[in-house]
Structures are given as C-alpha cells and as structure tokens.
Amino acid sequence: MSIKITGTGSYIPKKIEKNEDFHQHEFLNADGSSINYPNEVIVQKFKEITGIVERRYADDNLTSSDLGFLAAQKAIDDADIDQEEIDYIICAHNFGDVRANTVQSDILPCLASRIKHRLKIKNPKCVAYDILFGCPGWVEGVIQAQAFIKAGMAKKCLVIGTETLSRVVDKHDRDSMIYSDGAGASIVEATEEEGGILAHESASFTYDEAYYLFFGNSNNKALCPDTRYIKMHGRKIYEFALTNVAQAMKDCLDKSGVDIVDVKKVLIHQANEKMDEAIVKRFYRLFKSQAPEDIMPMSIHKLGNSSVATVPTLFDLIRNNKLDDHKINKGDVIIFASVGAGMHINAVVYKY
Structure with missing residues (x-):
C-alpha cells in the first residue's frame, strides 16, 4: 500500500492587482514616518526582491471557506471519488473567514465544517477540522492525512489550504504588496500503486x-x-x-x-x-x-x-x-x- 495524492484542485481569484496599482498608496515606516522614496522606486525594489509582478484578490462576495470549497470540488472531481467516502477534511488557513471591508475574523464554525456543509456531505463520520500552522499548513495537513491512513483511521482525506490575506494587510506597509488570496486542495488516499x-x-x-x-x-x-x-x-x-x-x-x-x-x-x-x-x-x-x-x-x-x-x-x-x-x-x-x-x-x- 502507498499513500498518494490522487486528485488536486485550486481556485485562483480573477481580480488582478498589479504592482502599478500601488503607486498611489501612502507607504509609511513602522514608526509612522514618511519614506524618502517615491512609490515607483519602492515598488521597483519590491519586485527585484520578491519577483512579484501581480497578485490575485478574491471578489468581495467570497470568503476563505468559499475559495476552499471551490478548490475542494475540483479535487474531488479530479480524484473521481464518492465524497461520502471521505474520512477527514483538514482545512489549513490562518485568519478564518474575514469578510470584505471588515476587521473581524469568523471561525465559528470552523472552515472545514463550512466546506463540508457546502459540499453537502451527509456522512457524520467524515471529520472536519482546521489546522493553524502558518504557511506550511497544507503540507502539514498532508502529513496528518498520511498518519490517519497509516494508523487505519482513514482511507481518503481531503486536505485544503485557503486564505484571503488581502483582508488582513496594512495598506501603509510595503510588505502588504507580498500577500494575495487563493485556495488549493488535494485528495490523499491509500492506493495499491507505487510511490506516494x-x-x-x-x-x-x-x-x-x-x-x-x-x-x-x-x-x-x-x-x-x-x-x-x-x-x-x-x-x-x-x-x-x-x-x-x-x-x-x-x-x-x-x-x-x-x-x-x-x-x-x-x-x-x-x-x-x-x-x-x-x-x-x-x-x-x-x-x-x-x-x-x-x-x-x-x-x-x-x-x-x-x-x-x-x-x-x-x-x-x-x-x-x-x-x-x-x-x-x-x-x-x-x-x-x-x-x-x-x-x-x-x-x-x-x-x-
């Protein structure tokens, strides 16, 4: 038996925020003082270091759990499995559902439960929980899925990584240009194939x-x-x-x-x-x-x-x-x- 990723899916938001869109921002130092460079210079230096030319932001009507659901649907379809056979849904994120133009995070219920609800999975033995592990959350979720399968506690797991970082950034901080929104998902399951x-x-x-x-x-x-x-x-x-x-x-x-x-x-x-x-x-x-x-x-x-x-x-x-x-x-x-x-x-x- 091997443990493999048998299906994947992702959701890339349609809204594109280009580097030039930051030329009108008011960037400040951490102490609140002005930066002695024009924004064009700040943005160019940022690109040289990070490589980022543009990033994606989610539409205002979508939250992290929505993005995670859309990616999860694709992963389930790609793996060609019956979603009622999923034993665990592990959702990695950092800030929960932060609705557009608000400052409050919402993680009640957890995002994995919300995604399971959206998927219309009826099986109560499909356990849905969140993992807060910073950016390595999806990789860690895959590691946990493998552990469940090796222990005989599961055969199929859905692991999701979803985030809307654009809603928790300080627009006056140059680092805000780094962050974006998106979701990726995978089905991890036991197979008779080699590898994994x-x-x-x-x-x-x-x-x-x-x-x-x-x-x-x-x-x-x-x-x-x-x-x-x-x-x-x-x-x-x-x-x-x-x-x-x-x-x-x-x-x-x-x-x-x-x-x-x-x-x-x-x-x-x-x-x-x-x-x-x-x-x-x-x-x-x-x-x-x-x-x-x-x-x-x-x-x-x-x-x-x-x-x-x-x-x-x-x-x-x-x-x-x-x-x-x-x-x-x-x-x-x-x-x-x-x-x-x-x-x-x-x-x-x-x-x-």
Whole structure:
C-alpha cells in the first residue's frame, strides 16, 4: 500500500492587482514616518526582491471557506471519488473567514465544517477540522492525512489550504504588496500503486523565532490602535528560512533514501523569489551539488504569496500543464517544502 495524492484542485481569484496599482498608496515606516522614496522606486525594489509582478484578490462576495470549497470540488472531481467516502477534511488557513471591508475574523464554525456543509456531505463520520500552522499548513495537513491512513483511521482525506490575506494587510506597509488570496486542495488516499509519500519532516522553532510573523498596528498611527494587521520581520525570516528549511529538506530526503540526483522538482512555498532561490541553492550545497536550472517552478510572479494555498496551487497547475514548461511525469520524485508563522517548517518527499 502507498499513500498518494490522487486528485488536486485550486481556485485562483480573477481580480488582478498589479504592482502599478500601488503607486498611489501612502507607504509609511513602522514608526509612522514618511519614506524618502517615491512609490515607483519602492515598488521597483519590491519586485527585484520578491519577483512579484501581480497578485490575485478574491471578489468581495467570497470568503476563505468559499475559495476552499471551490478548490475542494475540483479535487474531488479530479480524484473521481464518492465524497461520502471521505474520512477527514483538514482545512489549513490562518485568519478564518474575514469578510470584505471588515476587521473581524469568523471561525465559528470552523472552515472545514463550512466546506463540508457546502459540499453537502451527509456522512457524520467524515471529520472536519482546521489546522493553524502558518504557511506550511497544507503540507502539514498532508502529513496528518498520511498518519490517519497509516494508523487505519482513514482511507481518503481531503486536505485544503485557503486564505484571503488581502483582508488582513496594512495598506501603509510595503510588505502588504507580498500577500494575495487563493485556495488549493488535494485528495490523499491509500492506493495499491507505487510511490506516494516516501518521507516527511516537520519542526516548530519557537524559543526565539515565534514572533517573526505577528499581528501588529498599522504604520499609519492615525488609524484605530485596536485593529491589528499581519506584520513580519523580513530579514529574520529570510535568515531563518535559508538555514532551517534547507536542512529540513535534506533530513527528509535522507530519510527517504532517494538520491539528490533523482529529485525532479522542488515545490517550495511561494514566499519570496530570492529567498526561495537561496533556500534551494543551500539545499543542493548540503549535498555538494548544484541545483538544476528547472528544479524550482514558480507561481509567485503572477499569483503572489497566498500562504497555505501556494504549494497545492503550484502542484495543481503543474499537474494540469498550466505552468510554463514544467511537467511532472509518473515516477518522478518531488519535494514539497514550506516555512511560515510559528515559526514552522516542513517537507515531504513524494514519488508521483
């Protein structure tokens, strides 16, 4: 028996927010002071670092659970399964349902229950719960699904990553340009086919690193001091990820018994192009090797950072031949990896 991803689906919002759309924003320093550069310079420097040219925002009438439902429907159809046979629905997110033009998060009931309700699944033994694990949430959900299946507690699991980060950003913070909305989903099940999940690795670094990503006040000190927005210590995250994600990927590959030369793709969380490139280079250097040019597919240029949705969306796009010249063939070994708030990191070695 192997444990494989037998179906995928994603929802990419239609609304495109281009870099030029930020030229009219009032960006401020963290202390509320003015930035001594015109917005055109700020935006250009942002693009050079992150690689982001545009990102997607959800329509006002849609919430995170709506996006997750739309992606889940596609994954179920792609796997060609009876949804009543799903044993677990695991929904990764960070902020719940934040409706457009509001500041309050809604997670009652949990998003997994909402999605199960929308799917019209009647089976009460289909357990639906949420996972809060920062950007690595979908990868961790896949790891949990595998554990349920290996323990004999499940045969089929639906794992979803969904987020509307555009509704929790501080528009006066330059970092707000990074974030986007989207959802990705997958069916994980036991099969008689070869391959599937070969190894996994997870870790939580909290002693010094817990608050590298946090909720904080707007850079505009005239706004309500009781409203919080997503904030980050970007340099600290970069340095942390460079060392720890690369090491987690190495440890995971070592566990799998797969040789580095047999890895065909690395699907890493789409957080920042330069950071991701540096992580993959560091990973290959740990094996005294050099990263192949086409090893790391990227979606961040057009889709931005949609947190838990980036990895499953990337995987779905490649499976459906919708990402440039990147393809995954049967038998290929790939690595999923992510880093995010917590600070959490994880990796999975997977044979397609």
